[in-house]
Amino acid sequence: MSTAVLIVGGGMITHDQILPTVLQMQRRGEVGAVSVVAQHGRTVKALRDAPSIQRGFPSESFTCYPDPDSSDQTPQPELYKKLIAALPPHSLVIVAMPDQLHFEAVMTALRHDQHVCCVKPLVLTAAESRQIEQEAFRRGLVVGIEYHKRFDDRSLRARTAYRNGMFGEFRIGTARLMEKWYYRSSNFQNWCTAENSDAFTYIGCHYVDLIHYITGLLPVSVTSYGILDKYPNGREGYLWCDTRVTWNNGAALNVQTSLSYPDDGPGPNTQGLTMHCSGDGKGALLDHSDQYRGLSYCFVKKPECAGGTYYAEPSPDYFQYNDLGEQGLTAVGYGVRSVEYILRQCMQTTGTLAERQARLKELDARAILATPANSRYNELVMEAGRLSILNGGREAVIAYEPEPTVGLKEYR
Ligand SMILES: NC(=O)c1ccc[n+]([C@@H]2O[C@H](COP(=O)([O-])OP(=O)(O)OC[C@H]3O[C@@H](n4cnc5c(N)ncnc54)[C@H](O)[C@@H]3O)[C@@H](O)[C@H]2O)c1
Structure with missing residues (x-):
C-alpha cells in the first residue's frame, strides 16, 4: 500500500x-x-x-x-x-x-x-x-x-571541492539573507516575534548549516546582535540581526539577516555566501551569489504575486513549475x-x-x-544565538564535551 x-x-x-x-x-x-x-x-x-x-x-x-x-x-x-x-x-x-x-x-x-x-x-x-x-x-x-540549500548543485560542488582540498582551510567569511519587507505583514508577525525567534534563527541557520556541510567544521561560539522593530500588528521582533559564528579551527563567519529587502527590489530576497580560505601558502575564495543566477527580466506587466516587480532577477534553481506538455506542470x-x-x-x-x-x-x-544526531550543531547555534541576542549581543560559547552545552562567555 x-x-x-x-x-x-x-x-x-x-x-x-x-x-x-x-x-x-x-x-x-x-x-x-x-x-x-x-x-x-x-x-x-x-x-x-x-x-x-x-x-x-x-x-x-x-x-x-x-x-x-x-x-x-x-x-x-x-x-x-x-x-x-x-x-x-x-x-x-x-x-x-x-x-x-x-x-x-x-x-x-x-x-x-x-x-x-x-x-x-x-x-x-x-x-x-x-x-x-x-x-x-x-x-x-x-x-x-x-x-534545502544542501541540494543546490552549487553547495554539492563546493562540498566536493573543499573536501578534495581545493580551497585549503576556511578562515573568514560573510553570509547574508534578507527577505522582503512585505514578510512583516504575513503570518510571521504572529510567531516570529522577539520571545520566540529572530531573523538569524529563522534564516541564518541555512548558512551555518552550509558551512558545516561544505567544510565539516563545528561552530564553537555565537555573538548575535539584534535590532527590535515593530510588525504592523504592533508586536516586536528582532527583524535585523548581525551575528558572528566562530568555528573549531578559529574561523569566523559573519551572518547578516533581516526582513528588509525592498519590496521593489528584483528577486524574492538578497542572499549569498563568501568564504575566504588559505592553503599551500596561497589564499582561496568561494563566492556564491544565491539570488542572482544570471537571469534578468523586465516585464510589461507587474506579476500579480506577492513581491512582484516589473524588473526581476528570478532564480530558476530553488523551485519552479515547468510546462513539459503533460497534464499539469512539473515541479x-x-x-x-x-x-x-x-x-x-x-x-x-x-x-x-x-x-x-x-x-x-x-x-x-x-x-x-x-x-538530529549529525546536525546537532545547528540546535547549539540556535540556542547560543537566542542566548546572545536576549543578552544584548554577549558572546555565547558552545561546548561539545562531555555533553553539548551552551552558556554565556565569562570574563574574569
Ligand atoms: N527557507 C526555508 O527553509 C524556510 C522558508 C520558510 C519557512 N521555513 C520554516 O517553515 C516553518 C513554517 O514557516 P512558514 O513560512 O510556512 O510560516 P507561516 O506562518 O506562513 O505558516 C505557518 C503555518 O503553521 C500553521 N500552524 C500553526 N500552529 C498550528 C497548529 N497547532 N496546528 C496546525 N497548524 C498550525 C499555521 O496555520 C500556518 O499555516 C517555520 O519553521 C519556518 O522557519 C523554512
Missing part, C-alpha cells in the same frame, strides 16, 4: 515548496493519500484554491483539515495530533509550522511511530534535539531536517529534490527494528540527510 503523507502547517513553505513536491510524488505513484492540517479552515482553503496548485496538479488531490468550507473558524491547534494518531505506522509526517512548535509535533509523530520530515530549524535547543534523536532511534524511525529545483530525498530515505527505512536502526546509523554517517 502506498505511504500516506500528512503535512502539518499550511503556510508559505507548504504552498511554495512542500505541497507541490508531495503532490508530484503522488502523481508518480511514490506516495499515497495526502492531507494538510492547519489551525484554521481558511488556511487550507487558500491552499486548495491556490491557482499554482490547481494549474500544477489538476488530477492530484489532498484532504484539508479543518473543513475548509465550514463557517466555524475557531482555531484547532490540537487537531493535528488526532490526525497523526489515525495514520498507519510508518507514514510520513511533514512538520511545517512555526519554529517553536516543532518539538511537540515531531515528538507526537514519533510516539505514533511515524517517520518525520521537519522544516529547519528542527528545534531551538540541543536537549530537545537529543530527545528527538533518542525517541526516533528507539523506534527505528527517520527524522530528516529540510535544509523542479533543489527545493523539490530536498523534500523528495528526505521522504525517499524515510520510505526506504524498512525491515526489523534492528535493520532500521542500522540504517539510521548509516544515514547519520553519510551526512547528506541532516538528522
Whole structure:
C-alpha cells in the first residue's frame, strides 16, 4: 500500500515548496493519500484554491483539515495530533509550522511511530534535539531536517571541492539573507516575534548549516546582535540581526539577516555566501551569489504575486513549475529534490527494528540527510544565538564535551 503523507502547517513553505513536491510524488505513484492540517479552515482553503496548485496538479488531490468550507473558524491547534494518531505506522509526517512548535509535533509523530520530515530549524535547543534523536532511534524511525540549500548543485560542488582540498582551510567569511519587507505583514508577525525567534534563527541557520556541510567544521561560539522593530500588528521582533559564528579551527563567519529587502527590489530576497580560505601558502575564495543566477527580466506587466516587480532577477534553481506538455506542470529545483530525498530515505527505512536502526546509523554517517544526531550543531547555534541576542549581543560559547552545552562567555 502506498505511504500516506500528512503535512502539518499550511503556510508559505507548504504552498511554495512542500505541497507541490508531495503532490508530484503522488502523481508518480511514490506516495499515497495526502492531507494538510492547519489551525484554521481558511488556511487550507487558500491552499486548495491556490491557482499554482490547481494549474500544477489538476488530477492530484489532498484532504484539508479543518473543513475548509465550514463557517466555524475557531482555531484547532490540537487537531493535528488526532490526525497523526489515525495514520498507519510508518507514514510520513511533514512538520511545517512555526519554529517553536516543532518539538511537540515531531515528538507526537514519533510516539505514533511515524517517520518525520521537519522544516529547519528542527528545534531551538540541543536537549530537545537529543530527545528527538533518542525517541526516533528507539523506534527505528527517520527524522530528516529540510535544509534545502544542501541540494543546490552549487553547495554539492563546493562540498566536493573543499573536501578534495581545493580551497585549503576556511578562515573568514560573510553570509547574508534578507527577505522582503512585505514578510512583516504575513503570518510571521504572529510567531516570529522577539520571545520566540529572530531573523538569524529563522534564516541564518541555512548558512551555518552550509558551512558545516561544505567544510565539516563545528561552530564553537555565537555573538548575535539584534535590532527590535515593530510588525504592523504592533508586536516586536528582532527583524535585523548581525551575528558572528566562530568555528573549531578559529574561523569566523559573519551572518547578516533581516526582513528588509525592498519590496521593489528584483528577486524574492538578497542572499549569498563568501568564504575566504588559505592553503599551500596561497589564499582561496568561494563566492556564491544565491539570488542572482544570471537571469534578468523586465516585464510589461507587474506579476500579480506577492513581491512582484516589473524588473526581476528570478532564480530558476530553488523551485519552479515547468510546462513539459503533460497534464499539469512539473515541479523542479533543489527545493523539490530536498523534500523528495528526505521522504525517499524515510520510505526506504524498512525491515526489523534492528535493520532500521542500522540504517539510521548509516544515514547519520553519510551526512547528506541532516538528522538530529549529525546536525546537532545547528540546535547549539540556535540556542547560543537566542542566548546572545536576549543578552544584548554577549558572546555565547558552545561546548561539545562531555555533553553539548551552551552558556554565556565569562570574563574574569
Ligand atoms: N527557507 C526555508 O527553509 C524556510 C522558508 C520558510 C519557512 N521555513 C520554516 O517553515 C516553518 C513554517 O514557516 P512558514 O513560512 O510556512 O510560516 P507561516 O506562518 O506562513 O505558516 C505557518 C503555518 O503553521 C500553521 N500552524 C500553526 N500552529 C498550528 C497548529 N497547532 N496546528 C496546525 N497548524 C498550525 C499555521 O496555520 C500556518 O499555516 C517555520 O519553521 C519556518 O522557519 C523554512
